[in-house]
Structure formats: C-alpha cells, structure tokens
Amino acid sequence: MTQKSDSASAPARKGRWRRPDKYLCATCGEEQLFCWSCPCGFMICSHCMEENFWGMTCNGIVWTCPDCGDTRGFGNQ
Numbered sequence: 001m002t003q004k005s006d007s008a009s010a011p012a013r014k015g016r017w018r019r020p021d022k023y024l025c026a027t028c029g030e031e032q033l034f035c036w037s038c039p040c041g042f043m044i045c046s047h048c049m050e051e052n053f054w055g056m057t058c059n060g061i062v063w064t065c066p067d068c069g070d071t072r073g074f075g076n077q
C-alpha cells in the first residue's frame with residue numbers, strides 16, 4: 001500500500017519566487033495594488049517606476065533592481 005505524497009492536494013509550486021500577498025512600494029512607501037518586484041524583496045509601484053524610469057532601465061525592456069542589481073523584465077512578473 002503506497003501512500004501518495006501530499007503533492008496531489010497542494011498546488012504545484014513552480015518557480016522559485018511567488019507573488020507577495022501585498023505590494024508595498026519601496027520608493028513611496030505606500031501599499032499598492034501592483035508593484036514591479038524583485039525576488040530580493042524590492043518593490044516599486046508603476047507610478048514610481050515611471051518617475052524613475054530612466055534611472056531604473058537603460059533600454060525600457062528590463063529594469064535593474066537597485067537593491068541587488070538583478071535585472072527584471074517588464075511584463076514578465
């Protein structure tokens with residue numbers, strides 16, 4: 001008799017990074033419905049991203065996390 005692991009009942013956890021329950025913008029300090037976020041925990045709302053756009057990105061395709069220096073793609077959250 002083999003017992004199946006609980007993986008059947010638990011939702012598949014794909015990827016190393018899950019969406020946070022809430023978004024707190026690191027720049028304006030306000031809770032937001034959506035933030036661009038980095039696995040290191042940095043988040044920035046779209047308004048602040050716009051204000052700092054050319055400080056965050058050099059090509060408009062990816063943005064660089066100021067905390068860990070990782071690059072994140074737009075629209076690939």
Ligand SMILES: [Zn+2]
Pocket residue numbers: 025026027028029030044045046047048049
């Ligand atoms: Zn903000």
Ligand SMILES: [Zn+2]
Pocket residue numbers: 038039040041042065066067068069070
């Ligand atoms: Zn980061």
